[in-house]
Structures are given as C-alpha cells and as structure tokens.
Amino acid sequence: MLKNLLLHAFLLLSICASAQSKLQSPEEFLNFKKGERFLRHHQVVSYYEYVARQNPNQVKLIQYGSTNEGRPLMIAILASPENFAQLEEIRTNNLKSIGLLEGKPTKKQPAIAWLSYNVHGNESCGTSTSPFTLYELMNASNERSKAILANTVVILDPSINPDGYDRYVNFYNQKVGAVYNPNPAAIEHSEPWPGGRFNHYLFDLNRDWAWQTQKESQERLAMYRQWMPHLHADFHEQGVENPYYFAPSAKPYHEDITGWQREFQKILGDYNKRDFDKNGWLYFSKERFDLLYPSYGDTYPTYNGAFGMTYEQGGGGRGGLGITKRDGDTLTLKQRIDHHFSTSFACLEAVSANADKAVTEFIKFFENAQKSPVGQYKSFVFKTKGNESRTREFLNFLDRENFQYGIAGKGLVAAGYSYQDDKNVGFSIDPDDIVINLFQPRSTFLKILLEPKTMVEDSVTYDITSWSLPYAYGLSAFAVKDKITPAPKPQFTPASAKVEKPYAYLVKWQAFSELKLLASLLKKGIKVRSAAKAFEIENQTYNEGTLVITRSGNERLGDSFDKIVRAEAERLQVNLYSVSTGMSTKGSDFGSDNVAYLDAPKVAIVSGDGVSPTSFGGTWHFFDKQIEYPTTIIGENTLGTVDLSKFDVLILVDGRYNKILDDKTLAKVKDWVRAGGKLIAVQGALNALAGKDGFELKHKEEDKKKDKEKENEAPKLKVYANAERESVSEETPGSIYKLSMDNTHPLAFGYDKTYYSLVLETTDFQYLADGWNVGVTKTKDLVAGYAGAKAQDKLKNSLIFGTQDLGRGQIVYLANDPIFRGFWQNGKLLFGNAVFVVGN
DSSP states (O other), rough: OOOHHHHHHHHHHHHHHHHHHHHOOOOHHHHHTTSOOOOOHHHHHHHHHHHHHHHHHEEEEEEEEETTTTOEEEEEOOHHHHHHTHHHHHHHHHHHHTTTTSSEEEEOOOOEEEEEOOOOOOOOOHHHHHHHHHHHHHHHOOHHHHHHHHHHHEEEEEOOOOOHHHHHHHHHHOOOSHHHHHHHSSSSSSSSTTTTOOOOOOOGGGTTTTTTHHHHHHHHHHHHHHHHEEEEEEEEEETTOOOOSSSSOEEEEOOTTTHHHHHHHHHHHHHHHHHHHHTTOOOOOOOEEOOSSSTTTTTHHHEEEEEEEEEEEEOHHHHEEEEEOOSEEEEEEHHHHHHHHHHHHHHHHHHHHHHHHHHHHHHHHHHHHHHHHHSOEEEEEEEEOOOOOHHHHHHHHHHHHOOOHHHHHOOEEEEETTTTTEEEEEEOOOOSSEESSSOOOTTTHHHHHSSOOOOOSSSSSOSSSSSHHHHHHHHHHEEEESOOOOBOOOOOOOOOOOOSSSEEEEOOOOHHHHHHHHHHHTTTTTTTTSSSSEETTEEEEOOOTTTEEETTTTTGGHHHHHHHHHHHHHHHHHEEEEOSSOOOOOOEEETHHHEEEHOOOOEEEEEEETOOHHHHHHHHHHHIIIIIOOOEEEETTTTTTGGGGGEEEEOOOOOOOOOTSSSHHHHHHHHHHTTTTTTEEEGGGGGGTTTTOOOOBBBOOOOOOGGGGGTSSSSOOOOGGGGHHHGGOOOOOOOEEEEEOTSSSSGTTTSSSEEEEEEEEEOOOOOOOSSSEEEESSSSEEEOOOOOHHHHHHTTTOOEEEEEEEEEEEEESSSTTGGGGGGOOTHHHHHIIIIITTTT
C-alpha cells in the first residue's frame, strides 16, 4: 500500500514538474490569439525574457542599447545546448577566421543567422511574428528547429524600431473597435502624420545602416560587428495590394556581389516558395527591390560578406488587423504573420542546409578582400592641409566602422583619379595625408563607400545611385591603382590658443565641427562675430566666414570667457587660434562692419500634414542632437495664427505646402520677412513660392519654338512595355552634381568655388534675376550616379542654392536638401550658414 502511495506521489510530482517546464506559446503566456490584436513592445520583450528564463542553456538575451524614448533594444541568441556552451568561442572564432580578431579559430565554425524585424515601425507584423519564431525554435517537439540549431546559431531582433512600432500600435489600438473594420475607408487604416514608419526623429532606419546617424543604428551595428553573421534577413511590409516578395532580388545588383551570393539568392528562393506553393499563397521575386544602395538591411550585410535579403509582406500601416483588398478578399494580420513565419524558417533552413559552404565562402570573401581586393583602385589618398576639421569628421566615421587607415608618413609622387577634377592626374602626397589601402578584411564594403562612380547595371533603381564619401565629406581625394602602405594612424590634436588671455580667438570656418562650436558658444551667451571678407593678421590668412570671438563684448563673463571658449573648442575638436590685436595687416579690422555680430537666432520649423516626415526629422535631429541648438516646432495648422515676430528664422522643409501656405498665410509670412525675418525653404517647399508675388524664384519657361526640321517627321510611337524605363528618364534618384559656387556670399562661406551636391529631384528653377545665385548647375555637371536624359536637360543652368532680400529680411532657397539623411556631411555647414550667417 505504502509502495503504491509513494509511486502515485512520484508520478504526480513528475507530472507537475513536466507541466512547469513546458514552454508556453506567446498566446498562452500573453493571453491572446494570433492576429487578434497587436502586442505592445514591452509585451514582446516580456515574452522574450520568459523564454530566456525557461531555456537558460539555449537562449541568451542581450540589451545592446535603447531608443530615444527609452525602450530597450535587444537580441536573443539561440543555439543548441552544445553550441550554447561554447557561444563566446563561436563568436570569436568567427571574427578570427575573417581577420577581424587576432589569432586562429580553434574549431569548425557553425553558421550564424541574424533575423531583424520591424525596422519600419508600422510594418508591424514583423514584431508580431518574432515571438512565434522564438517559440518554435525553442519548441522541444519541433524537428525543423532541432535541425536548424544543430549547426546554426540564430540571432533574433524582435524590433529594430520600437519607438515607431509603439507609435503605430498605440494609434491602431486607440482607433479599432471591439471588432476590426476591414473597410479601407475606416479610420483605423489611416495613420495620422507622421505615421509609425520612422524612429523618434523620423529617420528611416532602413536607409541608415551604413551612415549610422541614429542612436538605434549606432548601437545595433556595434553589436552586429561583434558577431558578423553569415546570413541577415530583414522583414518588411509593402502596400496592401502587393503579394509577398522574397529573393531572388531585383536588378541592379552591385558589381561586387560575389557569384556565391548571387547563387544563394536562387537557393533561398527555392526554400521560400515551398510553403507558398503548398498553401497557394501569392508571391513575386526578381522585381522592385534591388541590391545597390549600401545602407539597407540587405546590402550592408551583403557588402560585408553575408547573405543579405529583404522580405516584404503586403499590409503595412494600412493593414491593421484586417483590410479588404480590391479583389474582395480580406488580408488579415494572422495571414501576414503566417507568411513572415514561413520565410523566417525558410531562410534558416536554407543557411543550415548549406552551413559548411556558407562558412567557407564567407571566410573566402574576407581572405580575398585582404589578398586581392575588388575594383581597379587599391589605395585612396586624402589631402589634409586646409581640410583638418573635415578630415577629423571623416576619420571618426572610419573609426566607428573599424576600417584601417594611416598617414603617408613621407612625401610621395603618385598618379590617380582626382575626385575634384574628374580625371586622372599626377599629384604629390604629403607626409600627413591620409592613406587607405584596400588590403584589409572589410575592403569590399569600404571600396563601395569610396568608389568615385557606382556602376549601375539597370536605371530602374529603388534609391539613390551615388554616395561617394569623398564628396559627402567635402574632401580633396585621389583613387590610386597601386598599393600604398600607410604609416600608423595619426594622432590629430586640434590647435589650441597659445596666448592665455588673447585679444580675440579665431576659428577658421571650414566644416561642421566649427558650426557646432558656434551653436554651443551662442547658446552659452558668448558673443561671436563673422568675417565677411578674408583678412590677414599676425602672419596668417583667414578666409571669409572666420569666427572672431573678441574679449570686447564678453567682459561680463570675466575669466569664464576664456574657460568656455577653450573648453568647447577642445570638446568639439576644433582648431582655436589666438591673436593679440584687433588690427589686420590685410583686410578689415575687427571693429569693422565687415566683421558682423552674429545673433543667436530663434528658430521655428514647420511640421505636420503636407510636410515630408523625413525632411522634418532630419532638420529636427540636426538642431536637437547634432548641434544641440534649441528650436520651436510649429504645427502646420497653427502657422497662420502663431506670432512669427517671436522668431528670427522660419524653416519650411521639403513637402507640399499648397494647403499650408494659403494666400492669407503666405502674405503673413512675407510681411514677417519684410520686417526682418529669414525664411529658409527646402526642396519641395520652393514650389509653393515659385512665381508668387514678392518671390524672385521662378521655374524656367518652356521652349515654345519648334524644331523646323522635325515638324514633318512622323511622331515616335511609345511602346507600353518600356513605360517604366522611359519614366525614369525624368528622374534624378540621388546623383552627384558639381555646382558652381559664389563662395564670397555668406551662404557659401567655408566652401571652394565648387560644391558637390547630392541632387535628389529634377528641379528647373531659373537663375534669380535680382537675388544671389550662390550654387548653380551649368551645362555638364553630372559627376556620378544615374540621372535620366530628360532630367539632365532640365537641370542644366538651374538654381540649386540662392538668396534674395525682401524688405529687411531674407529668403534662402535650397532646391536640394543639404542635410539629406544626416550623412551628407559637407552640406551641414551650408545649412548652418543659412541659419546663422546669412543676413547678419
């Protein structure tokens, strides 16, 4: 009897223990049914934490950062118990095998696969899918999962963009009723401005992988480089009417994508289609989403040796819990989750089945990069003299990416391609010039960032077609076909004022760093002046725009004056010069009208419906995070009623202002400018001003003269199949143009007579008849990237940057956004000139 009782008790304990150890599904743990509601980010995090607690020998959670709004950024690392016990060894072996860590790997390397969900916040089914992917990978009864984890370490990032995700989910959960309404006209399918796609500062994080201007990108890529996965899958959504998209990707492929990477695109397609064919789910491939622009979640990994791919499910911000499509069917959140879940496992199975070759080819990619780097150019030389600040900004980027570089160390003579001259020339290399050669592990990606002209195999592209960093940083650079071995990294120490309490401090106006210093000093109450003309003092020449910070006018600060100026210059790595007199040997003395006092402007930025979220976000981020200068954000619906006299500068970023700037509001803005205000209009905002009374800006007149020789020719008939290709002849999808600059004008202080601009739109503005044409195109100014034939004709002899006086105020026209995506570093000083210098 006692024996039976003990046996019964033992069985009960076993059953209880088994019940306690059984892993709960997301539905069980969070008490919901798949697809019936959106989980908030903290709920997804709580499930990940639960699974990690339940599987301490297979799951490791790492918080790699946090968002601007304080939400955690995290990854879950999953492995078999055997591999999990050696996780750090696997990570370091991987880096050793590709030359990114010293030493040799100790054993055979499993594949590493990284799945990223929800880079666009309102593409919400990615984050909704990730708990189910996590659960099934840890489901003890799932044989597919066991097979994957036998030779693959899996990294899951449930949400790259938690701030955008929660912005969308909070909107939707507030608008949906007890039962969702699938009618596309229902309010739950119409997000308010700016939508959930973007992060806190309204940046598109899927365009920020290479540039890492955003906090989320910087922290994620630092973690990515610690693992360097063999596969990276990026999960997105697209329009409601679009079926699912997966690899193979569309053309153009960048020319440096390897044969094995191209082959794996096809292998991946075969794995992806299995469930879709079996279930009758619609899909497409080889269209729309290309592999060219280097800052995507598929191209950044690809250019770093991995298999990078994009997955696109129909739905996005309009999808909600369910929406009726044109064909009458309802697309549900559950269906969207099922599709992403299927491809999540398909890509993991594909890399697992090819793990040995994936690892072997990955290692070969980096070995080739070190021994025989791709491309005709093997070294790049950057001239430092006169470009010290810009060079430091560029080196900060190289350091963040752990690229190898050094200084020349000695004088040399070389021949190569001159970025500035757009031709091959002979040139001299000075000992302090920066030298980068491509004989290093990640040289393929480095070459793609530096290449003067990107080879575009197909004109139909998804994003910008040129991004060359020497132009983006405004550097004098040369590409050389020979290998130049640099000396060790330089230790650049900014020049500091030698006189303890000088008559004045001087700052050469050359780069973004000096702009940050100006903003900081103005914010701290330091009075600063700007030289309108070049001058010479104490045997040194200073160009237009030089900051003159005199003790006169700052006496109230006492000794704090020197401490503040010196400390801020040191913090921002800015060269600071001191002079003992205010009398120039050439040019104006410091008390002249040509050395103008710079007010600390009160700046307002218009936001809201009609305004481009990313252009607004880029401008907001520029002030708030990059130069840390206060601004006031004005809603588009209050522009007509707000008291503009409280502001000195009003910025209209890119957008459509036909509704915002009605006749009454536009008249109010003009009156404010006449009274001394400064209006800065960017890109699309110019269209709302062109041709209006009081504004010098005008579109070019169309040529109404007919070509007599062609009058009697039969008209050329268009072919429907060529419609897409012909349409791009009107487009300029991010190409680099060489502008002619009037660098005597305050808008161009700090620049040479040429400026390399990333042209984003095909504009056709006339030169200003009575204003200042500061930056213009002429006839043949396309330097790199794709611009359609009609676009090139339209852009000839066009205004890009200009100003006009109106009463006591100014209007600044910026036909292209000089701070686009935060990565075109060389444009930031120009934008700073518009805000702080023009009109003073």
